[in-house]
Amino acid sequence: LRRAAARTLPAATAGRPKIGFMTPLVQWLREEPWATRVREVLNSETAHRFFRTDHLNHLMDEHQSGQRSNMKKLWAPYCFTLWYDQYFNGKGRA
Numbered sequence: 507l508r509r510a511a512a513r514t515l516p517a518a519t520a521g522r523p524k525i526g527f528m529t530p531l532v533q534w535l536r537e538e539p540w541a542t543r544v545r546e547v548l549n550s551e552t553a554h555r556f557f558r559t560d561h562l563n564h565l566m567d568e569h570q571s572g573q574r575s576n577m578k579k580l581w582a583p584y585c586f587t588l589w590y591d592q593y594f595n596g597k598g599r600a
Contacts, residue, residue, distance in 0.1 A: 532577045536570050544584050552595060553587045 511520040534540040547553065548562045562583060569576040591597040 531581065532575055535566075535577055535580065536572070541566070541570055544580065547584055547587050548580070550587060550591070552591050553583065556586070556590070557583050 508520055535544060545563070545566055548557070548566065549559055553559050553562065562580065565574075565576040565579050568574040569580065
C-alpha cells in the first residue's frame with residue numbers, strides 16, 4: 507500500500523506512520539438515535555440468550571445519565587449480539 511501511495515501522494519504523506527482513528531463512542535451512547543439503537547439490540551431475544559439484560563440496562567442507564575462511562579462494558583455485548591444475529595440468525599442490521 508505504501509508503494510502504491512508513493513506513486514500518487516507526496517512522500518511525506520505516503521511515508522507517514524500509522525495513526526489510530528478515534529470515534530466518540532462514549533458520547534454517541536449518550537445521544538439519540540444511537541442510545542436507543544444500542545438499547546434495542548441489548549434487549550433483543552439474542553441478547554437475552556447470552557447476557558443479563560437487566561444488568562446491561564443498568565449500565566446503559568448509568569452511562570446515559572453521565573454517572574459512569576460504561577461504553578467498554580456495553581460495546582462488546584452490543585457488537586457480539588449484532589454479529590450473532592448476522593451470522594447465526596440471518597438478521598442483518600443497518
